[in-house]
Amino acid sequence: MNNLACVYSKYFEYEKTRELLTESSRGLFQTLGPTHPDTLIAQENLAMVYNDLGGSLRDDGHSIMLDVLAKRKEKLGKEHPFTLLAMCHLARTKADRGDFEEAEALLYDGLAVAKQNLGETHIGTLYGKTHLGRVLLMQRRYGEAEDILVDTIKKYELSSAARNGEHPDRLIAMRALDRLLSRAKQDPRGDRCF
Incomplete structure (x- = not known):
């Protein structure tokens, strides 16, 4: 479901992407837990779709990215490539908010x-x-x-x-x-x- 959502995002179908990622994130969170790598990937993807959709969702995306980055630093360390990706995505949300x-x-x-x-x-x-x-x-x-x-x-x-x-x-x-x-x-x- 997460991968299908990413395909929809490549076609700029952000509402469908958001729908799939919301369901995927919720299911992964319940099944695998809040710090599982797959859960964090789905949440990160959801945060970036929120950022792309803009408006009040941009703040939600920023909050999600803060959480994803904190969990990756704790679980993987500060230098892991997935932690660095989360830093980049958090930076994107900050820039789009004017920070x-x-x-x-x-x-x-x-x-x-x-x-x-x-x-x-x-x-x-x-x-x-x-x-x-x-x-x-x-x-x-x-x-x-x-x-x-x-x-x-x-x-x-x-x-x-x-x-x-x-x-x-x-x-x-x-x-x-x-x-x-x-x-x-x-x-x-x-x-x-x-």
Whole structure:
């Protein structure tokens, strides 16, 4: 059910995604418990759908991510890849709420560990860098965001998870770079990146 919900989210059918993830999270919580890895994955996915849906659900998503991160740190440790993913997702919820400093700090902290433990071209490191670029874009720090996104797009080609130099997450970075270039041309208040 959780995996099916993720398919619906790729087609931007967020209400159906939310419905499936709510049921999946509830069932996993009751069956496997609140700290089981599958329960936390379902809750994390639900939090990100809440974030995408926005409005008051965004606060619910933020609360869920705080809980998921705390449980992963306790169960897996601060440097585990799933803990780092939770840090990235919490940063996304913070940025979308306007808490840019906290989001940036979470991403920089997580990236330092990811680079050391996973390497520069690991898909998890690149995912974190993509979202750091997105946070910088939201703050109109176009030059910094462009540098990070261009570097990230290039490194996706070197990732062991890429097939023939391509990975679906690379599209997220390319989309963020496209938004950046469009906004930077029209925004006299942001720094210049070209």
